[in-house]
Amino acid sequence: MASARIDTTTAGSRRLTPELAVTSTNGLIVVVALVVALLFPLLVDEALVGVGFVALLYAYRNFTWNIAGGFTGLLSLAHGAAFGVGAFSVAVLTWTHGYNAWLGLVAGVAAAALLGFGISLIMSRFGVVNPFFFALSTLAVTLILAGIAASWDVLGSANGLRYTGLESGFLHLQWFLDPLPFYYLTLVLLVIVTAGVAAMLRFTHFGRSLPFIREDPVMAASMGIRVVRNQAYVMALSMGLTAIAGTLLAQYIQFASYDSVLTVEIAVAMVVGTIIGGSGTLAGPIVAGIGLAALEEFLRSFEVSSTNVSSYTQIMYGVLVILLLRFGTDGVIPLWNSGLRRVFSRLGTDRGGASRSQPPPAHTDDAGVLSSRAGGV
Amino acid sequence: MSSTTLQVLLSGVLQGLLYAIIGLGLYLVFSVMRVVNFAHGYLVLVGMYGVLRINPSGLGQYVLALLVVAVVAAALGYLIQRLLIEPGLDKGGHSQLVITLSLGIIFQYGFQIWYPVPFGSIPNPWPWDAVQIGGATISVTRIAAGVVSILLMLAVSYLVYRTRAGKIMRGCSENLSGAVHVGVNVLRTYRLTFTLGAGLAAVAGGLLLPIQPVSPLLGVELTIKAFIVVVIGGSGALWGTAVAGVLLGTAEALGSLYAPASLATSFIYLLFFLIILVRPQGIVPGVRSA
Numbered sequence: 001m002a003s004a005r006i007d008t009t010t011a012g013s014r015r016l017t018p019e020l021a022v023t024s025t026n027g028l029i030v031v032v033a034l035v036v037a038l039l040f041p042l043l044v045d046e047a048l049v050g051v052g053f054v055a056l057l058y059a060y061r062n063f064t065w066n067i068a069g070g071f072t073g074l075l076s077l078a079h080g081a082a083f084g085v086g087a088f089s090v091a092v093l094t095w096t097h098g099y100n101a102w103l104g105l106v107a108g109v110a111a112a113a114l115l116g117f118g119i120s121l122i123m124s125r126f127g128v129v130n131p132f133f134f135a136l137s138t139l140a141v142t143l144i145l146a147g148i149a150a151s152w153d154v155l156g157s158a159n160g161l162r163y164t165g166l167e168s169g170f171l172h173l174q175w176f177l178d179p180l181p182f183y184y185l186t187l188v189l190l191v192i193v194t195a196g197v198a199a200m201l202r203f204t205h206f207g208r209s210l211p212f213i214r215e216d217p218v219m220a221a222s223m224g225i226r227v228v229r230n231q232a233y234v235m236a237l238s239m240g241l242t243a244i245a246g247t248l249l250a251q252y253i254q255f256a257s258y259d260s261v262l263t264v265e266i267a268v269a270m271v272v273g274t275i276i277g278g279s280g281t282l283a284g285p286i287v288a289g290i291g292l293a294a295l296e297e298f299l300r301s302f303e304v305s306s307t308n309v310s311s312y313t314q315i316m317y318g319v320l321v322i323l324l325l326r327f328g329t330d331g332v333i334p335l336w337n338s339g340l341r342r343v344f345s346r347l348g349t350d351r352g353g354a355s356r357s358q359p360p361p362a363h364t365d366d367a368g369v370l371s372s373r374a375g376g377v
Numbered sequence: 378m379s380s381t382t383l384q385v386l387l388s389g390v391l392q393g394l395l396y397a398i399i400g401l402g403l404y405l406v407f408s409v410m411r412v413v414n415f416a417h418g419y420l421v422l423v424g425m426y427g428v429l430r431i432n433p434s435g436l437g438q439y440v441l442a443l444l445v446v447a448v449v450a451a452a453l454g455y456l457i458q459r460l461l462i463e464p465g466l467d468k469g470g471h472s473q474l475v476i477t478l479s480l481g482i483i484f485q486y487g488f489q490i491w492y493p494v495p496f497g498s499i500p501n502p503w504p505w506d507a508v509q510i511g512g513a514t515i516s517v518t519r520i521a522a523g524v525v526s527i528l529l530m531l532a533v534s535y536l537v538y539r540t541r542a543g544k545i546m547r548g549c550s551e552n553l554s555g556a557v558h559v560g561v562n563v564l565r566t567y568r569l570t571f572t573l574g575a576g577l578a579a580v581a582g583g584l585l586l587p588i589q590p591v592s593p594l595l596g597v598e599l600t601i602k603a604f605i606v607v608v609i610g611g612s613g614a615l616w617g618t619a620v621a622g623v624l625l626g627t628a629e630a631l632g633s634l635y636a637p638a639s640l641a642t643s644f645i646y647l648l649f650f651l652i653i654l655v656r657p658q659g660i661v662p663g664v665r666s667a
Contacts (some may be wrong), residue, residue: 073471075471075474075475122653125654127657131474132413132415132474133608135415135474136600136604140601140646140649143598143643143646146639147639147640147643147646150639151636151637151640264597268478268482271475272482308490311489312486312490314482314483314485314486315482315483315486315487315490317479317482318479318483318486322461322476322483325472325475325476326460326461326464326476
């Protein structure tokens with residue numbers, strides 16, 4: 001964030017213009033996207049509303065992963081477990097024992113947050129977080145919970161749990177496969193969480209410490225930031241919010257089993273989605289979530305058996321991510337922003353100043369994107 | 378000790394020797410390059426599917442198949458290192474982590490498409506059947522796999538501790554800038570290490586195939602197990618990895634006595650977290666210069 005400010009002050013007020021233009025263009029896009037998102041279910045048929053719900057759910061899921069994985073640099077694969085905890089929490093508490101669904105949701109959030117907090121603290125035993133150790137250990141967490149769910153009858157073991165109740169409505173968080181309320185609920189959730197996280201990153205000491213921890217945890221610690229504590233908090237926040245997505249999906253499909261809602265694939269999908277969109281940006285995970293959901297739907301329309309479709313799409317994601325990383329780009333949103341910046345600085349400075357449009361190096365750009373985004377999305 | 382317990386324990390130890398070999402490949406790459414190859418378990422699967430594909434009849438063909446998969450996986454490892462890992466080495470951990478993770482995904486679903494029928498295996502390639510030890514019956518595939526694993530481990534320790542190439546590898550591991558200063562060709566060492574790790578993984582896979590049927594989902598499990606072996610073994614010496622592998626195999630075998638397989642695996646991973654809490658530096662703590 002600081003880097004963007006330094007950028008504008010050192011280069012003088014003239015460089016402010018393209019930067020401002022980028023921000024206002026993005027702001028405009030956000031407004032248009034919100035209006036489209038609000039009107040979308042009214043314009044299309046129900047099946048597409050379902051796709052829209054899934055797309056928003058992916059976007060939300062990616063976004064919650066991004067809080068820990070993108071902004072703080074904690075590449076966690078335990079978020080698959082968090083998603084499953086949310087789903088199984090409502091499945092066990094509400095479907096089996098008849099408690100209110102909102103209670104199930106809150107319990108899921110609490111359990112997932114606690115899990116994230118605990119994992120993060122255990123990982124701090126390794127000293128400075130090694131991304132590899134963190135990723136593999138958190139992967140083990142997802143596998144542990146999946147293994148337990150696969151063999152414990154309370155969690156449905158091999159057959160899974162089904163919703164058999166009759167109540168519906170907002171109070172019960174259940175609309176029997178009617179995607180419309182789920183769609184708007186997820187949209188509201190996504191907007192609130194995005195705005196909240198943007199504000200947190202910008203205005204709170206805790207939020208501002210996160211990119212610092214990502215870039216240099218040792219330096220951050222020496223500057224008095226409580227790295228271990230903040231990492232534990234951010235994992236709790238991130239995984240707690242992921243659990244809501246699990247609850248919503250379970251309520252929508254009225255089914256929860258170890259191989260549908262508690263898988264490594266879900267965790268990987270969050271990582272891959274965020275990285276394709278641009279990890280550490282506010283809009284990246286959302287754009288990629290919606291884009292990938294649309295792409296999946298598009299591929300499904302071909303006449304191929306469904307298992308093969310998912311195999312091919314997964315391979316495609318893998319290739320896409322490798323290409324993105326191999327060729328040194330940071331994802332869709334950073335690409336978009338640097339493209340816009342280039343266009344505007346060329347438009348704004350016709351008097352031979354085009355050569356001045358020096359693109360900042362990758363990491364500063366990351367922070368710059370973050371601040372310009374914080375104004376928009 | 379009842380004969381069942383003995384049988385389970387012995388198979389656990391022998392299985393553990395295979396885990397040690399798989400872990401050893403990961404350990405070499407990690408300690409030399411500071412990269413944990415997420416796709417390591419899938420390189421083991423390359424060995425398993427490769428041998429399954431060749432479908433050897435008789436010992437001669439089996440040994441040949443092991444050599445073929447080792448060479449293929451080593452070549453694959455070399456390409457992965459050259460094309461995917463090397464360019465991002467100066468960018469910090471995240472890039473290689475996500476690249477190898479994606480590579481794992483590609484392998485997993487590639488195998489899924491290539492081999493849609495799960496749980497393929499091959500019959501016992503060795504010319505003996507089973508051995509009776511104190512009332513316990515141990516299949517010869519396990520014993521042979523264990524023996525080959527021990528031989529491989531000895532060969533790798535010879536390479537690491539007694540040869541010039543091994544000295545250079547240890548140099549890169551202990552002090553990278555020092556190694557650069559004395560003129561070590563670091564990139565070549567990295568390539569050698571990664572190639573070696575991939576080859577070891579594939580051989581272990583070929584040895585594992587007659588014991589355990591192969592499925593694409595095994596890849597992620599083996600990656601995690603190799604990782605556990607590396608962490609528990611510690612970064613100080615090779616023998617830590619061997620001991621950790623045997624411990625893992627034994628714990629897993631004992632767990633399977635009391636619980637279904639999926640739960641036993643969960644139990645092992647939980648145990649791993651407990652061990653991290655108590656002893657994050659592993660059995661043999663490393664002498665690490667920063």
